[in-house]
Amino acid sequence: MAVVQFTIVPLGTGTTSLSAYVAQVHKALDESGVKHSLTPMGTVLEGPLDELLAVIRQMHELPFAAGSQRVMTLINIDDRRDKTGTIEQKLKSVHDKL
Amino acid sequence: MAVVQFTIVPLGTGTTSLSAYVAQVHKALDESGVKHSLTPMGTVLEGPLDELLAVIRQMHELPFAAGSQRVMTLINIDDRRDKTGTIEQKLKSVHDKL
Amino acid sequence: MAVVQFTIVPLGTGTTSLSAYVAQVHKALDESGVKHSLTPMGTVLEGPLDELLAVIRQMHELPFAAGSQRVMTLINIDDRRDKTGTIEQKLKSVHDKL
Amino acid sequence: MAVVQFTIVPLGTGTTSLSAYVAQVHKALDESGVKHSLTPMGTVLEGPLDELLAVIRQMHELPFAAGSQRVMTLINIDDRRDKTGTIEQKLKSVHDKL
Numbered sequence: 001m002a003v004v005q006f007t008i009v010p011l012g013t014g015t016t017s018l019s020a021y022v023a024q025v026h027k028a029l030d031e032s033g034v035k036h037s038l039t040p041m042g043t044v045l046e047g048p049l050d051e052l053l054a055v056i057r058q059m060h061e062l063p064f065a066a067g068s069q070r071v072m073t074l075i076n077i078d079d080r081r082d083k084t085g086t087i088e089q090k091l092k093s094v095h096d097k098l
Numbered sequence: 099m100a101v102v103q104f105t106i107v108p109l110g111t112g113t114t115s116l117s118a119y120v121a122q123v124h125k126a127l128d129e130s131g132v133k134h135s136l137t138p139m140g141t142v143l144e145g146p147l148d149e150l151l152a153v154i155r156q157m158h159e160l161p162f163a164a165g166s167q168r169v170m171t172l173i174n175i176d177d178r179r180d181k182t183g184t185i186e187q188k189l190k191s192v193h194d195k196l
Numbered sequence: 197m198a199v200v201q202f203t204i205v206p207l208g209t210g211t212t213s214l215s216a217y218v219a220q221v222h223k224a225l226d227e228s229g230v231k232h233s234l235t236p237m238g239t240v241l242e243g244p245l246d247e248l249l250a251v252i253r254q255m256h257e258l259p260f261a262a263g264s265q266r267v268m269t270l271i272n273i274d275d276r277r278d279k280t281g282t283i284e285q286k287l288k289s290v291h292d293k294l
Numbered sequence: 295m296a297v298v299q300f301t302i303v304p305l306g307t308g309t310t311s312l313s314a315y316v317a318q319v320h321k322a323l324d325e326s327g328v329k330h331s332l333t334p335m336g337t338v339l340e341g342p343l344d345e346l347l348a349v350i351r352q353m354h355e356l357p358f359a360a361g362s363q364r365v366m367t368l369i370n371i372d373d374r375r376d377k378t379g380t381i382e383q384k385l386k387s388v389h390d391k392l
Contacts, residue, residue: 005139007174009303009366012310016180016364019188023195038192039137040185041103041174046138053253057246060273069278070310072303074174074368075271076105076139077256082114082265087138090117094136097121107205107268110212114266148351155347158371167376168212170205172270173369175354180363201335203370212376215384219391234388235333236340236381237299237370272301272335272368278310283334286313290332293317 002049002079003087006056007042010068024066025059032058037087042074046087049079100147100177101185104154105140108166122164123157130156135185140172144185147177198245198275199283202252203238206264220262221255228254233283238270242283245275296343296373297381300350301336304362318360319353326352331381336368340381343373 010021025043029036034055035046045052053075060073078085108119123141127134132153133144143150151173158171176183206217221239225232230251231242241248249271256269274281304315319337323330328349329340339346347369354367372379 003138005137009305011303011305011312012308013306014308016178016306017191018305019191019195022192026192026196037138038189039103039139040101040135040142040144040188041137041176042139044138049256050253053249057249060245060275064275064277070274070276070281073271073273073275075269075273076172077269077271078139078266079256079260079269080114080266081260085266090138091136093115093117094120094124097117098124107207109205109207109214110210111208112210114208116207147354151347151351155344158343158373162373162375168372168374168379171369171371171373173367173371175367175369176364177354177358177367178364179358183364199334201333212374213387215387215391218388222388222392233334234385235299235335236297236331236338236384237333237336237372240334242334270370274335276310286334287332289311289313290316290320293313294320 001047001084001086002052002077003044003046003085003090004052005042005044005076007074008060008063009072010063011070011072013068021063024062028059028062044087099145099182099184100150100175101142101144101183101188102150103140103142103174105172106158106161107170108161109168109170111166119161122160126157126160142185197243197280197282198248198273199240199242199281199286200248201238201240201272203270204256204259205268206259207266207268209264217259220258224255224258240283295341295378295380296346296371297338297340297379297384298346299336299338299370301368302354302357303366304357305364305366307362315357318356322353322356338381
């Protein structure tokens with residue numbers, strides 16, 4: 001199990017707004033069945049790493065399908081093998097110490 | 099107003115757990131008065147950019163004060179001047195399109 | 197063709213040095229045949245995006261095979277479809293304007 | 295001494311090309327006297343951390359001055375206190391192990 005954040009940034013779109021692209025990604029994620037969470041600076045996924053990377057790869061295509069010619073995608077993988085790292089566990093670990 | 103995510107990663111600590119460091123940062127942020135939000139992969143701040151960068155600079159010192167010898171800090175700044183970009187506005191813009 | 201930077205960070209290793217892990221990645225990249233370049237903060241690859249992501253996925257396993265229990269991997273994809281984006285072209289575009 | 299990579303991404307510019315913005319940053323860095331290196335995916339600086347962050351903060355304003363209304367800036371700080379971490383030392387440490 002891994003927790004992965006990604007941010008997809010279409011370049012040269014002529015508009016400063018990205019929310020339409022983000023909404024498109026979240027509709028596709030809802031259909032994908034992958035556990036996901038929207039944060040102010042990206043989308044966080046949880047699950048088997050190969051599955052998550054395949055999903056992000058698909059999401060990366062969405063702005064191109066919508067007409068973009070250049071897309072920057074940032075991915076941050078947190079992969080832990082000594083215990084099951086999940087979104088809930090990560091947040092709970094911090095809250096328990098507060 | 100900017101929205102900024104940061105993630106502080108102490109290296110070579112001998113433990114795979116980072117939650118004690120994250121909790122320390124959040125206690126300091128609570129005292130700072132800066133608007134902040136904990137996400138599974140980092141902390142998101144909102145406010146005047148110079149103020150946020152000064153706060154992150156202070157947070158970056160915390161692991162050193164706790165004994166770390168090497169710290170990697172990732173910062174992602176989203177700075178918008180055509181409208182007031184806030185955490186709430188960013189999330190709302192996406193939800194309105196879902 | 198895409199240009200992709202990645203940085204693999206093993207956590208909790210007990211040593212502040214990362215160069216042994218980076219060297220291991222570069223030996224594997226030399227054998228892979230993928231075009232790659234070492235920079236001070238990461239490794240840059242050039243090629244078809246699916247191929248690059250598959251290579252990074254393999255590299256991400258190397259610290260685990262060497263005993264790490266938690267690995268953070270950062271990936272930054274620059275994918276351009278209106279022209280062939282390569283490492284050389286990107287650097288040349290900037291130098292031509294200097 | 296820290297080594298810091300940053301990438302400045304103006305959004306909504308209407309052009310997929312970023313090289314004019316990168317060139318502008320490098321002209322300013324040449325005048326600043328800060329040690330810097332252009333890589334395919336960002337700019338790497340070396341020096342006292344506070345000085346580097348102040349420089350990046352100035353560079354972040356350049357696209358706004360050129361008419362951009364939204365700028366995303368990515369910063370990756372590698373700060374080491376057990377030895378002097380420099381661009382040259384980081385690359386040499388890896389090459390010595392190859």
